[in-house]
Amino acid sequence: DNSITELLGALCDCSIYGVSWKRRALGGLSKEGARKALKKRAYGALLSKFFQPGTCKGSASGPATTPPRNKVLMISFDLRVAGCREEAERLEELLGALPEGDAADPVLELLVHLAGSALPPPTSF
Amino acid sequence: MASGANANMNAVRETMDVLLEISRLLNTGLDMESLSICVRLCEQGINPEALSLVIKELRKASDSLKASDNSTN
Numbered sequence: 001d002n003s004i005t006e007l008l009g010a011l012c013d014c015s016i017y018g019v020s021w022k023r024r025a026l027g028g029l030s031k032e033g034a035r036k037a038l039k040k041r042a043y044g045a046l047l048s049k050f051f052q053p054g055t056c057k058g059s060a061s062g063p064a065t066t067p068p069r070n071k072v073l074m075i076s077f078d079l080r081v082a083g084c085r086e087e088a089e090r091l092e093e094l095l096g097a098l099p100e101g102d103a104a105d106p107v108l109e110l111l112v113h114l115a116g117s118a119l120p121p122p123t124s125f
Numbered sequence: 126m127a128s129g130a131n132a133n134m135n136a137v138r139e140t141m142d143v144l145l146e147i148s149r150l151l152n153t154g155l156d157m158e159s160l161s162i163c164v165r166l167c168e169q170g171i172n173p174e175a176l177s178l179v180i181k182e183l184r185k186a187s188d189s190l191k192a193s194d195n196s197t198n
Contacts, residue, residue: 002165002169003169004166004169004171007162007165007166007169008166008179010162011159011162011163011166011179011180011183012183014156014158014159014162015159015183015184015186015187016187016190018191019187019190019191034190037186038183038186038187041182041183041186042179042182042183044182045175045178045179045181045182046171046175046176046178046179048175048178049172049174049175049178072147072151075151087150090146090150091147091150091151094143094146094147094150095147097139097143098140098143098144099136099140104140104144106167106168106173107144107163107164107167107173108147109173109174110163110167110173110174110176110177111144111147111148111151111153111155112151113173113174113177114148114151114153114154114155114177114180114181115151115152115153116151116152116153117152117153117154117177117180117181117184118152118153118154119154
């Protein structure tokens with residue numbers, strides 16, 4: 001269950017978790033249809049980047065690229081400047097807790113690209 | 126042999142916990158399940174930047190599905 005197609009399918013399933021299909025089926029859009037449409041969009045996004053120059057595996061790890069750990073440290077610096085000292089310190093602590101070597105680098109790179117992309121948690125009154 | 130496998134499992138779990146907390150601090154919106162799928166996709170050599178586009182695209186699509194879900198309520 002580790003093939004790219006299966007993993008992308010699982011990612012699509014995660015993103016439509018919680019959608020009500022019973023009511024939707026009456027309107028003509030089935031779960032399978034939505035899943036197919038999501039997969040199409042996922043592959044479209046994946047391939048759009050794949051064929052852009054400078055995105056091949058070799059150039060991504062080239063000397064001109066900032067290592068993802070440094071990018072996380074830059075975010076940590078921004079947090080400090082914004083007055084979020086505790087979060088910045090925790091972030092640096094967690095970075096230090098990751099295993100040595102660059103095995104976690106692609107995941108860190110992904111997290112940096114997604115940083116701030118989620119909606120802020122709802123404020124309670 | 127079994128204890129070696131257990132130690133390895135614990136190390137993987139700890140790394141996942143650390144990555145999940147980093148993910149939360151960075152406000153990426155990934156839950157544990159999505160994160161573990163992303164980790165495996167990265168292990169398969171998927172470009173992280175391309176994967177981030179995939180996730181953003183899937184979010185847009187599911188948001189519009191959920192929004193239309195709410196409007197019919």
